[in-house]
Amino acid sequence: MTAENDDTMLGRARVSDTPELTAYYGELAGLEAGALWTVANEIEPWFPQPKSVPVLWRYEELRPLVHKALDLVKADDAGRRVVMLVNPGRKDVSAAAGLLYTGLQIMGPGEAMTAHRHQAAALRFVQEGTGAWTIVDGQKLKVGARDFAITPNGTWHEHGNDSDDAPVIWQDGLDIPLVNALDAGFYEVHPDLYQTPGKVINSSVLTYGGNLLPYGVEKWTRPYSPLLAYPWEPTYAALRDLAKTTDGSPYDGVIMEYTNPLTGGSVMPTMSAHMQLLRPGQATRAHRHTGSVIYTAAKGHGVSVIAGQRFAWKQGDIFCVPSWAWHEHENLDQSEDACLFSFNDFPVMRSLGFFREEAYTANDGHQPVT
Numbered sequence: 001m002t003a004e005n006d007d008t009m010l011g012r013a014r015v016s017d018t019p020e021l022t023a024y025y026g027e028l029a030g031l032e033a034g035a036l037w038t039v040a041n042e043i044e045p046w047f048p049q050p051k052s053v054p055v056l057w058r059y060e061e062l063r064p065l066v067h068k069a070l071d072l073v074k075a076d077d078a079g080r081r082v083v084m085l086v087n088p089g090r091k092d093v094s095a096a097a098g099l100l101y102t103g104l105q106i107m108g109p110g111e112a113m114t115a116h117r118h119q120a121a122a123l124r125f126v127q128e129g130t131g132a133w134t135i136v137d138g139q140k141l142k143v144g145a146r147d148f149a150i151t152p153n154g155t156w157h158e159h160g161n162d163s164d165d166a167p168v169i170w171q172d173g174l175d176i177p178l179v180n181a182l183d184a185g186f187y188e189v190h191p192d193l194y195q196t197p198g199k200v201i202n203s204s205v206l207t208y209g210g211n212l213l214p215y216g217v218e219k220w221t222r223p224y225s226p227l228l229a230y231p232w233e234p235t236y237a238a239l240r241d242l243a244k245t246t247d248g249s250p251y252d253g254v255i256m257e258y259t260n261p262l263t264g265g266s267v268m269p270t271m272s273a274h275m276q277l278l279r280p281g282q283a284t285r286a287h288r289h290t291g292s293v294i295y296t297a298a299k300g301h302g303v304s305v306i307a308g309q310r311f312a313w314k315q316g317d318i319f320c321v322p323s324w325a326w327h328e329h330e331n332l333d334q335s336e337d338a339c340l341f342s343f344n345d346f347p348v349m350r351s352l353g354f355f356r357e358e359a360y361t362a363n364d365g366h367q368p369v370t
């Protein structure tokens with residue numbers, strides 16, 4: 001018997017219905033009130049009980065349907081042409097897991113969309129295509145496959161694809177379900193519909209991308225990273241270099257966080273992102289923590305066990321780890337490394353004092369697969 005259904009236990013609600021109580025509950029309901037003990041165990045669980053379930057979305061299966069949207073809707077009619085990934089337990093809030101939203105956005109050759117801004121913060125991880133650009137608060141950024149970019153909350157943004165022949169598909173990650181859970185959402189269309197970008201492309205990468213603190217630039221006072229894009233090549237090189245100096249984490253392999261270069265903290269106040277490298281054949285040990293994570297296989301192929309379920313992934317696939325779910329990863333290639341991109345809500349969990357982490361100690365650190 002587990003603790004949560006042990007109704008003999010003192011200190012937890014254990015009141016049985018009687019005709020008098022049922023009538024009493026009816027009287028309370030009539031006054032928009034209720035008896036706490038009828039819901040206490042549900043609203044104060046022993047440990048997190050996420051409605052989100054582990055899910056893997058196969059890129060190979062989604063890609064043709066994402067392409068279909070190109071013919072079916074104009075980008076600006078749709079606002080954004082996105083196929084969102086919906087957790088079966090979180091359909092009501094359009095979340096992929098917990099309070100995180102994700103989707104695959106496609107932009108056709110030559111397409112350009114109008115600018116808007118909103119309370120939700122966004123991030124992008126490019127799946128394919130060479131022509132992607134975005135303008136974030138007047139800064140034009142060009143991003144290629146496996147690049148990571150941020151659109152912090154409140155920044156004007158518009159996107160497009162300047163390739164003449166190939167679509168761009170990138171993954172959007174947003175904290176919309178969080179913003180909506182807190183009833184804090186705002187949305188505005190740009191008064192001129194389009195921004196006028198500065199002349200220098202990728203200016204924040206040129207300013208802040210070099211491991212050196214620039215002098216003589218405008219003092220940065222905003223609560224998010226001044227570096228808005230993180231190209232794949234230096235990210236991968238950093239992981240390979242780190243792998244030469246350390247075994248890394250037993251749970252995550254060689255893992256690095258995309259950081260605000262001025263603070264060393266997360267890129268934005270509500271969402272953080274990582275890239276991790278699993279050595280050929282490496283199998284990590286299981287752990288769990290509060291906070292939800294959405295992963296994208298950036299390189300290679302492997303398998304992750306999440307809450308006892310086995311999910312095989314290859315480049316492009318997206319999967320989620322709900323809060324407090326045991327999880328471990330394995331690179332199935334014996335000669336090549338594998339990389340996982342991920343984003344999460346850890347900055348929220350940490351700043352509210354909700355972050356907890358635990359190692360799986362039984363069975364050499366590996367979960368039984370059901």
Ligand code: 1HN
Nearest residue numbers: 080082105157159172174176
């Ligand atoms: C948004 O602004 C974008 O700017 C993509 O590309 C997806 C999903 C919900 C709300 C705003 C974008 C979005 C979004």
